[in-house]
Amino acid sequence: MDTAPVDLLSVGEVARRAGIATSAVRFYEDQGLISSERTTGNQRRYRRHVLRRISLILVAKRLGIPLSEVAEVFTGLPEDRMPGKHDWDRISRRWAEQLRARRAELERLEAELTGCIGCGCVSLRRCRVLNPGDELAAEGPGPRRLLPGTAGEASAAGGAGGAAGA
Amino acid sequence: MDTAPVDLLSVGEVARRAGIATSAVRFYEDQGLISSERTTGNQRRYRRHVLRRISLILVAKRLGIPLSEVAEVFTGLPEDRMPGKHDWDRISRRWAEQLRARRAELERLEAELTGCIGCGCVSLRRCRVLNPGDELAAEGPGPRRLLPGTAGEASAAGGAGGAAGA
DNA sequence: CTTGATCTTCAACAGGACTTGAAGTCGAGG
DNA sequence: CCTCGACTTCAAGTCCTGTTGAAGATCAAG
Numbered sequence: 001m002d003t004a005p006v007d008l009l010s011v012g013e014v015a016r017r018a019g020i021a022t023s024a025v026r027f028y029e030d031q032g033l034i035s036s037e038r039t040t041g042n043q044r045r046y047r048r049h050v051l052r053r054i055s056l057i058l059v060a061k062r063l064g065i066p067l068s069e070v071a072e073v074f075t076g077l078p079e080d081r082m083p084g085k086h087d088w089d090r091i092s093r094r095w096a097e098q099l100r101a102r103r104a105e106l107e108r109l110e111a112e113l114t115g116c117i118g119c120g121c122v123s124l125r126r127c128r129v130l131n132p133g134d135e136l137a138a139e140g141p142g143p144r145r146l147l148p149g150t151a152g153e154a155s156a157a158g159g160a161g162g163a164a165g166a
Numbered sequence: 167m168d169t170a171p172v173d174l175l176s177v178g179e180v181a182r183r184a185g186i187a188t189s190a191v192r193f194y195e196d197q198g199l200i201s202s203e204r205t206t207g208n209q210r211r212y213r214r215h216v217l218r219r220i221s222l223i224l225v226a227k228r229l230g231i232p233l234s235e236v237a238e239v240f241t242g243l244p245e246d247r248m249p250g251k252h253d254w255d256r257i258s259r260r261w262a263e264q265l266r267a268r269r270a271e272l273e274r275l276e277a278e279l280t281g282c283i284g285c286g287c288v289s290l291r292r293c294r295v296l297n298p299g300d301e302l303a304a305e306g307p308g309p310r311r312l313l314p315g316t317a318g319e320a321s322a323a324g325g326a327g328g329a330a331g332a
Numbered sequence: 333c334t335t336g337a338t339c340t341t342c343a344a345c346a347g348g349a350c351t352t353g354a355a356g357t358c359g360a361g362g
Numbered sequence: 363c364c365t366c367g368a369c370t371t372c373a374a375g376t377c378c379t380g381t382t383g384a385a386g387a388t389c390a391a392g
Contacts (some may be wrong), residue, residue, distance in 0.1 A: 012368060022369085023351055031349090041358045063275055066348070096279045098388055103272040109229055110265045113258055176389095178338060188339085189381055197379095207388045209339055233379070 008037070008045035018054040031067055033057060033074060056091065063095055064102070174211035184220040196267060199240060201275055222257065228259055
């Protein structure tokens with residue numbers, strides 16, 4: 001169904017329509033998330049449907065989902081046509097689940113922390129959350145008891161948190 | 167109140183008790199989150215209360231709170247004594263609030279996304295979440311309508327992905 | 333005093349998602 | 363044809379939280 005060659009967009013056009021920088025568009029292409037054809041002069045020309053892909057990328061970004069994951073779900077997408085409702089269904093379900101898990105984790109931490117505010121750990125000793133590791137040091141290394149293996153992950157959220165800004 | 171000089175810990179000791187790497191201890195000191203005295207031979211010697219500070223840092227880390235924020239709350243802490251219950255109260259309340267906000271944001275996204283799964287955006291056009299920015303491009307740059315001002319922030323957060331895991 | 337463990341500093345790397353800059357090319361209007 | 367803005371590539375920088383390595387000093391025990 002691609003009929004008119006008119007539908008080809010330059011990188012600047014795509015960037016403008018998607019509301020991102022041209023550098024980002026090129027970056028996404030480098031990452032294999034979108035693709036383009038070239039003019040005789042070696043300039044990129046995108047088909048319209050890259051805009052939908054970029055929308056998906058931006059949704060993922062807001063959700064705090066890494067590009068690698070986006071790349072993964074994109075492998076199931078047809079390269080030559082618009083992703084359809086079925087595709088979006090599949091992807092949104094998958095991401096909603098990830099979101100749910102992340103929220104649950106946050107809820108757990110929140111409960112722990114607020115529980116601790118009013119709790120009995122008056123002297124701060126043996127508090128579950130604080131877990132000084134001083135008197136308790138003998139039990140083995142450090143206060144990681146609450147987040148078993150995944151400690152590394154949370155990291156910045158910053159982004160995700162959506163908070164901070166570039 | 168500091169009586170015995172016996173209470174001075176080397177970097178290795180602190181690391182072991184806190185359950186982190188010595189490099190991390192030095193890093194925290196570089197960042198001004200903890201402090202030390204030096205022996206005549208220029209080696210670090212920490213007072214016991216740095217362990218509590220490190221505990222706070224680790225809690226923050228689990229919460230996905232950046233070190234810069236930790237540094238901020240630390241400015242209100244006395245340098246020469248153990249942080250007390252009052253301090254911990256203040257800090258935990260503050261962090262709990264941030265957590266709450268983060269969770270709320272996630273819930274909002276989740277609702278949006280799951281709402282979208284079963285919703286009427288059959289053709290994916292004019293979907294709130296997807297918001298192609300194609301037909302709608304005229305309204306100004308891009309699909310950032312849902313995250314009013316902060317869109318740029320997410321940036322790397324490598325960690326941020328927060329979620330996803332390192 | 334010697335040995336070996338621990339310590340010192342400083343620089344560089346990791347990785348995620350981009351941005352910025354340099355140096356040069358293309359395309360469209362006049 | 364000229365010019366200017368938009369485009370090209372590639373390298374390097376940014377932010378964050380550390381880790382790793384190199385080269386050398388110090389500490390505690392024997």
